[in-house]
Amino acid sequence: MLPRRCPASRSGVAHLRWFPVNARIYNWMSADSLIHVHELSKHFRTFKRREGVWGSIQNLFVRDYRTVAAVDRVGFTIERGEMVGYIGPNGAGKSTTIKMLTGILVPTSGEIRINGFVPYRQRRQYVKTIGVVFGQRTQLWWDIAVIESFKLLRRIYDVSQRDFDARMEHFDAILNIRDYLHTPVRKLSLGERMRCDLAAALLHNPPLLFLDEPTIGLDVVAKDHIRHFLRAINREFRTTVLLTTHDLDDIEELCRRIMIIDHGKVLYDGHLAQLKQQLLRTKQIKFVLKDRTQADCLDAFSRDGLEVDQVDELTYRIRFDRVKVSTSDLIRKILDAVEVRDLLIEDEPIEEIIKRIYAGEAHLEVSV
Amino acid sequence: MPTIAPNAEKSGIAGMLATTHRHFGLFFDYFSQYAKVRVSYRGDFFISLATSFAATIFALSFVVVLFNKVPQLAGWRFEEVLFLYGFSLIPYGIFNIISLNLYDFGNNYIIEGKFDRVLLRPISSLFQVLFETFRIESLQEVATGVFCMWWATRHLGLAWTPAKVALLFFFGLCAGIIYISVFLILSTVSFWFEDRIGVHPPVWNVMAFGRYPLSIYSGVVQFFLCWIIPFGLASFYPSVRMLGRTISPQYAPLVPVVAVVFLTFAISLWNFGTRHYSSTGT
Numbered sequence: 001m002l003p004r005r006c007p008a009s010r011s012g013v014a015h016l017r018w019f020p021v022n023a024r025i026y027n028w029m030s031a032d033s034l035i036h037v038h039e040l041s042k043h044f045r046t047f048k049r050r051e052g053v054w055g056s057i058q059n060l061f062v063r064d065y066r067t068v069a070a071v072d073r074v075g076f077t078i079e080r081g082e083m084v085g086y087i088g089p090n091g092a093g094k095s096t097t098i099k100m101l102t103g104i105l106v107p108t109s110g111e112i113r114i115n116g117f118v119p120y121r122q123r124r125q126y127v128k129t130i131g132v133v134f135g136q137r138t139q140l141w142w143d144i145a146v147i148e149s150f151k152l153l154r155r156i157y158d159v160s161q162r163d164f165d166a167r168m169e170h171f172d173a174i175l176n177i178r179d180y181l182h183t184p185v186r187k188l189s190l191g192e193r194m195r196c197d198l199a200a201a202l203l204h205n206p207p208l209l210f211l212d213e214p215t216i217g218l219d220v221v222a223k224d225h226i227r228h229f230l231r232a233i234n235r236e237f238r239t240t241v242l243l244t245t246h247d248l249d250d251i252e253e254l255c256r257r258i259m260i261i262d263h264g265k266v267l268y269d270g271h272l273a274q275l276k277q278q279l280l281r282t283k284q285i286k287f288v289l290k291d292r293t294q295a296d297c298l299d300a301f302s303r304d305g306l307e308v309d310q311v312d313e314l315t316y317r318i319r320f321d322r323v324k325v326s327t328s329d330l331i332r333k334i335l336d337a338v339e340v341r342d343l344l345i346e347d348e349p350i351e352e353i354i355k356r357i358y359a360g361e362a363h364l365e366v367s368v
Numbered sequence: 369m370p371t372i373a374p375n376a377e378k379s380g381i382a383g384m385l386a387t388t389h390r391h392f393g394l395f396f397d398y399f400s401q402y403a404k405v406r407v408s409y410r411g412d413f414f415i416s417l418a419t420s421f422a423a424t425i426f427a428l429s430f431v432v433v434l435f436n437k438v439p440q441l442a443g444w445r446f447e448e449v450l451f452l453y454g455f456s457l458i459p460y461g462i463f464n465i466i467s468l469n470l471y472d473f474g475n476n477y478i479i480e481g482k483f484d485r486v487l488l489r490p491i492s493s494l495f496q497v498l499f500e501t502f503r504i505e506s507l508q509e510v511a512t513g514v515f516c517m518w519w520a521t522r523h524l525g526l527a528w529t530p531a532k533v534a535l536l537f538f539f540g541l542c543a544g545i546i547y548i549s550v551f552l553i554l555s556t557v558s559f560w561f562e563d564r565i566g567v568h569p570p571v572w573n574v575m576a577f578g579r580y581p582l583s584i585y586s587g588v589v590q591f592f593l594c595w596i597i598p599f600g601l602a603s604f605y606p607s608v609r610m611l612g613r614t615i616s617p618q619y620a621p622l623v624p625v626v627a628v629v630f631l632t633f634a635i636s637l638w639n640f641g642t643r644h645y646s647s648t649g650t
Contacts, residue, residue: 144405
């Protein structure tokens with residue numbers, strides 16, 4: 001129903017030129033690669049703003065300029081059909097990267113080649129082949145019915161009426177947007193608006209979709225809806241998706257591959273499962289005591305150097321290093337020491353791992 | 369569906385014509401989108417029309433009051449000044465209708481980051497900024513201008529020949545282009561310097577100088593209004609030509625040349641500026 005666009009593919013050999021030594025990139029590279037980024041940097045010149053009235057007057061005349069590398073020699077390759085999570089703390093350089101990849105910003109140095117285009121040089125042709133959703137903003141016309149925005153976008157992207165109707169039908173089937181197509185955008189809930197924004201970004205059936213925090217501010221049901229839709233279009237049209245997010249559930253549910261960026265540099269690029277396996281050192285056991293009198297017996301654990309935290313009145317938690325402590329030994333120990341009503345073994349949440357990476361604690365042997 | 373590949377768009381003159389044709393069609397789409405927005409706030413439209421009309425009338429009554437005190441202004445009769453005033457309202461109106469977005473460009477598009485979205489669409493960025501919103505109530509300025517000119521010519525006993533009407537359209541368009549280009553040049557400053565207000569307000573006020581005969585000003589001011597910010601050139605010399613007065617030098621033929629030069633410069637500067645755009649954040 002929706003024919004794929006086949007951009008001119010380039011031979012794999014041509015790509016080698018940009019990645020002469022890096023074997024990791026070579027592994028991911030094939031004739032089917034969609035995005036090539038090499039040594040990409042963006043520097044901003046900012047100045048320190050002084051405070052107060054006098055400070056702002058001074059700012060007009062004297063400025064201490066500093067050059068900040070928002071993105072610092074980043075390189076990666078993404079294949080057609082991949083869904084990649086691009087994560088990092090605020091100000092890490094995520095949005096700047098996305099803006100260079102979408103052709104909004106001109107890089108300070110480095111190379112980008114996407115689908116055969118250099119985004120910032122062939123902007124008008126290039127943007128026809130991508131869809132972009134910024135979670136914090138909408139591209140829809142605020143004051144009028146959603147359908148009017150779609151109609152104008154159809155004209156802007158030169159989509160035929162037949163394709164337009166077919167796609168609207170299809171989006172409605174997954175996103176259920178029909179009910180509020182005639183509502184002004186300003187009256188939509190955030191979740192409804194996001195669905196419409198997604199549909200708007202995909203109206204021209206782009207092979208590549210950029211999402212900047214697509215689930216920000218949404219409730220659980222709305223998030224689930226969006227994720228379901230993204231999986232569906234990825235499966236059906238093999239749409240390549242690059243998404244930034246702070247919600248690691250997005251990543252766990254959508255992406256097999258993640259890239260972690262901080263201070264403008266890529267810290268990790270690989271499979272999520274691998275990251276977990278390599279960095280998941282800490283496990284935790286939560287257990288519920290039968291009654292309060294049992295609590296005194298827990299002192300024995302503290303003497304062994306194990307941390308025992310009280311979660312609530314009867315629930316306790318022990319965190320341990322799975323390399324040093326055997327899980328089964330520990331369980332036995334707990335059962336011997338106290339009478340337990342319930343017991344639960346958990347992996348360290350992915351958030352904790354990411355936090356450790358940001359803090360520079362985690363050793364990233366797995367990466368690069 | 370056509371294959372999208374690099375350089376898929378036609379190049380050369382054929383490509384340019386195709387692009388122009390496409391944008392021409394999109395202009396109507398953008399305008400009707402704007403009309404839909406305005407229709408959804410009807411009250412707002414009428415209030416805005418009323419205030420904008422009141423402003424025109426106040427400004428115009430200044431000329432009337434002035435000529436109640438003095439019979440002539442440096443050899444210019446009331447009717448002649450009114451004709452010039454009326455003519456200058458035409459580019460002013462055109463400018464207001466189209467360039468509302470330019471006035472707020474730095475704040476709205478650069479600082480708030482709306483320009484990101486503009487760059488994500490496969491059409492000209494300047495086209496989008498100019499035509500995303502209009503100020504249709506400024507049609508009253510064009511109408512008032514035409515009325516002033518009609519009233520003045522009737523009292524001056526001048527006839528409107530088809531050639532004169534054509535001249536009016538032609539020079540009106542040229543002057544409109546000059547007005548828009550000047551503000552476009554000023555707007556591009558926002559690509560380099562992030563300031564909320566921008567440099568528009570002082571130049572905006574200069575427009576008022578273009579409504580009176582250039583010959584009442586001193587040489588420096590005349591030069592400024594002719595060649596630096598050519599609001600004077602744009603309205604004065606065409607009016608003189610249409611009034612049939614002789615004056616030297618006769619710069620009217622230069623008006624279209626200046627319009628083309630300013631527009632070309634403005635568009636080039638705009639395209640250069642978009643590459644400097646640094647978006648918001650970090």
